[in-house]
Amino acid sequence: MLKTLRQIASVGIATERAPQADDSLRLQESLQAQIRAVLGRALCIRQIDAGSCNGCELEIHALNNPLYNIEGLGIRFVASPRHADLLLVTGPVSRHMEVALRRTYAATPDPKLVVAVGDCGCTGGIFGESYASCGRISNVIPVDVAIPGCPPSPTQILRGILAAISSNAGTGASGDRG
Amino acid sequence: MPLRSYFARSRVQPGAPGMHSLSVQPGEWRVAAEDLAAAGARLVTLWAQRDGRTPPTIHAAFLVEHDGLLLNLELRDPDAPYPGLDDLFVAAARLQRAIADLSGLRSSDPDTRPWLRHVAWPSSYRPLIDPPRPPTDRPLQPETYEFVRVDGEGVHEIPVGPVHAGTIEPGHFRFSVVGEKVLRLEERLGYVHKGIERRFTELSILDGHRLAARVSGDSAVAYSWAYCQALEGMTSTKIPPRAAWLRALCLELERCANHLGDLGALGNDAGFAFGLAQFSRLKEKLLRATQKALGARYLMDAIVPGGTAIDLSGPDDLIQCVRGIAAETATLRTVYDEHEGVRDRFNGAGAVVPELAARLGLTGLAGRASGQAYDLRVDQPCEPYGEFSVEKAGSREGDVAARVSVRFDELKESCRLIEHILAVLPPGPYVAPISAPRDEMLGIGLVEGWRGPVLVALEAGPAGTIRRCHPHDPSWQNWPVLEHAIIGNIVPDFPLINKSFNLSYSGHDL
Ligand code: SF4
Numbered sequence: 001m002l003k004t005l006r007q008i009a010s011v012g013i014a015t016e017r018a019p020q021a022d023d024s025l026r027l028q029e030s031l032q033a034q035i036r037a038v039l040g041r042a043l044c045i046r047q048i049d050a051g052s053c054n055g056c057e058l059e060i061h062a063l064n065n066p067l068y069n070i071e072g073l074g075i076r077f078v079a080s081p082r083h084a085d086l087l088l089v090t091g092p093v094s095r096h097m098e099v100a101l102r103r104t105y106a107a108t109p110d111p112k113l114v115v116a117v118g119d120c121g122c123t124g125g126i127f128g129e130s131y132a133s134c135g136r137i138s139n140v141i142p143v144d145v146a147i148p149g150c151p152p153s154p155t156q157i158l159r160g161i162l163a164a165i166s167s168n169a170g171t172g173a174s175g176d177r178g
Numbered sequence: 179m180p181l182r183s184y185f186a187r188s189r190v191q192p193g194a195p196g197m198h199s200l201s202v203q204p205g206e207w208r209v210a211a212e213d214l215a216a217a218g219a220r221l222v223t224l225w226a227q228r229d230g231r232t233p234p235t236i237h238a239a240f241l242v243e244h245d246g247l248l249l250n251l252e253l254r255d256p257d258a259p260y261p262g263l264d265d266l267f268v269a270a271a272r273l274q275r276a277i278a279d280l281s282g283l284r285s286s287d288p289d290t291r292p293w294l295r296h297v298a299w300p301s302s303y304r305p306l307i308d309p310p311r312p313p314t315d316r317p318l319q320p321e322t323y324e325f326v327r328v329d330g331e332g333v334h335e336i337p338v339g340p341v342h343a344g345t346i347e348p349g350h351f352r353f354s355v356v357g358e359k360v361l362r363l364e365e366r367l368g369y370v371h372k373g374i375e376r377r378f379t380e381l382s383i384l385d386g387h388r389l390a391a392r393v394s395g396d397s398a399v400a401y402s403w404a405y406c407q408a409l410e411g412m413t414s415t416k417i418p419p420r421a422a423w424l425r426a427l428c429l430e431l432e433r434c435a436n437h438l439g440d441l442g443a444l445g446n447d448a449g450f451a452f453g454l455a456q457f458s459r460l461k462e463k464l465l466r467a468t469q470k471a472l473g474a475r476y477l478m479d480a481i482v483p484g485g486t487a488i489d490l491s492g493p494d495d496l497i498q499c500v501r502g503i504a505a506e507t508a509t510l511r512t513v514y515d516e517h518e519g520v521r522d523r524f525n526g527a528g529a530v531v532p533e534l535a536a537r538l539g540l541t542g543l544a545g546r547a548s549g550q551a552y553d554l555r556v557d558q559p560c561e562p563y564g565e566f567s568v569e570k571a572g573s574r575e576g577d578v579a580a581r582v583s584v585r586f587d588e589l590k591e592s593c594r595l596i597e598h599i600l601a602v603l604p605p606g607p608y609v610a611p612i613s614a615p616r617d618e619m620l621g622i623g624l625v626e627g628w629r630g631p632v633l634v635a636l637e638a639g640p641a642g643t644i645r646r647c648h649p650h651d652p653s654w655q656n657w658p659v660l661e662h663a664i665i666g667n668i669v670p671d672f673p674l675i676n677k678s679f680n681l682s683y684s685g686h687d688l
Binding site: 049050064092095100128130 | 296297298299303305310311320340341343344345346347348368369370371372373374376377388389392393394395396398439452454455456458459461462465475476478506509510512513516517682683684687
């Protein structure tokens with residue numbers, strides 16, 4: 001116990017300031033008004049791996065580390081889509097996950113946001129479209145913000161999430177809604 | 179027949195050191211496999227080559243002490259089942275089912291259920307042979323998959339997944355339980371199958387390492403190195419010494435990052451959130467130092483044919499970081515060891531005793547925690563590992579505690595190796611010119627990734643194309659063992675036990 005306390009004391013608070021929202025990542029205006037209302041409480045995120053190589057997941061995990069401390073920003077990862085405001089989706093969508101992804105999307109209450117993570121989520125990445133891959137996320141469900149990178153860094157992911165929920169961006173003109 | 183008679187007839191296989199290749203007649207295939215099994219050889223992987231030009235061929239790669247042997251069996255009649263190896267090597271069963279799904283070649287195993295194929299394509303379509311299909315706009319109707327049922331009083335089934343509660347890859351687990359106790363677990367994988375083997379054949383051979391790095395993102399260095407090793411073996415390319423050392427640096431950084439991540443997650447799964455906070459902080463430090471020294475947090479594109487894409491810039495921060503991690507990890511290890519709650523959850527959970535591990539073919543890190551003392555960095559070292567005298571980690575307990583302890587030992591050893599590499603990194607160029615290999619050449623790459631041996635079999639096509647590429651993840655060996663490890667444990671311990679193996683879905687599903 002003493003060692004544990006000593007370790008805690010010697011490390012101190014590791015959390016850094018959150019990065020600014022990068023609104024250039026925003027693909028489209030979405031259900032802003034409702035989500036802004038939602039921001040009165042914690043934003044709840046459900047992560048879905050729809051076929052990724054697991055690289056993007058590693059950086060999503062990193063958001064929970066003490067340096068990014070995403071919970072401190074009022075963002076929580078939840079276990080059920082029914083409790084989620086935002087779906088954070090990775091991968092090219094494998095055909096074997098297509099139905100599960102659609103179902104998860106349908107189970108998420110409106111208003112909802114979808115953030116596609118990684119080059120694969122944005123474009124299908126190196127896997128593309130094939131007998132086994134549906135390609136980018138927006139080929140299967142509507143996407144509000146897509147975050148490029150392979151994998152994108154935690155800061156880039158955070159910027160993308162903030163862009164999705166921030167109140168002063170987007171034009172609603174994107175054609176990405178599938 | 180003694181194994182040396184097979185090796186005496188074999189020829190040297192380009193690629194990983196110590197690999198040999200032997201083409202066998204149909205009558206000899208089973209005999210050779212039985213001899214190999216009897217001599218304690220380990221099956222690494224099975225794959226098929228069926229491109230319509232040459233007779234279809236089944237390849238099986240084995241490891242024996244300090245050597246590897248590739249058996250090649252040409253099939254005269256592709257419609258007749260070839261003799262399976264599932265009764266000799268547990269991992270063969272699913273590999274054979276995957277071959278049937280992708281290439282339409284059936285083994286003699288009576289279990290003809292699909293493995294990687296769910297709904298994306300009908301059984302009549304052979305993804306590795308038939309012309310690319312335009313994607314259908316509607317998913318096909320799912321076929322029913324027959325799980326093995328456990329009968330008995332009070333037995334009920336708990337289906338879990340494919341979508342799990344946390345940030346985890348998708349897969350399905352079917353538990354048969356009495357009360358909380360697990361009688362049986364059956365896995366159903368293949369959800370993240372995204373056509374990687376087919377995709378390889380559409381890339382240029384000098385570009386395929388990029389896809390190899392993305393087979394399983396946590397093992398990007400291991401896969402891209404194995405791919406390049408196969409390619410360099412075929413073209414007799416000698417990579418510069420600095421490149422080999424930089425690759426080892428990348429591979430050990432990858433091992434450290436994964437072990438740090440797992441040690442934190444395992445503490446957390448044992449109810450000790452402090453562990454997650456500490457180890458995830460250390461991992462983040464390591465990733466940032468990696469980015470500073472090598473240009474990226476995750477080294478997806480660091481290793482390229484002929485060497486590396488990047489050189490080291492300013493090693494000092496990385497040295498400091500790794501020293502700090504080694505010191506802090508030593509402290510945290512005593513914290514874990516002395517924490518009664520953690521000890522209680524780790525000890526005895528998900529145990530796989532050495533005899534069972536040997537019989538089931540448990541490999542890599544989890545194998546070493548169950549008395550299977552194999553590590554390619556020591557047993558079949560490629561450059562520069564021959565110069566490192568890597569200390570093998572190991573335990574015979576085979577429980578979660580043992581897999582944790584092997585991670586601690588390997589983390590320490592990798593920190594030592596990284597410091598050593600940074601101290602004496604040879605000067606000179608870090609990439610050599612390389613050209614595409616001759617059509618029909620085959621190369622085998624074999625690298626000890628953090629999870630275990632990663633193999634890449636690469637066959638060249640004409641004019642710099644890829645005829646066939648089969649990447650193999652050690653998870654193929656270890657997924658079936660997890661089904662055994664959970665028996666007799668309680669369902670709430672599954673996340674902890676599962677995490678202690680931390681197997682890849684993407685690397686397995688391809
Ligand atoms: S974007 Fe890169 S890291 Fe993310 S799933 Fe695709 S290949 Fe993996």
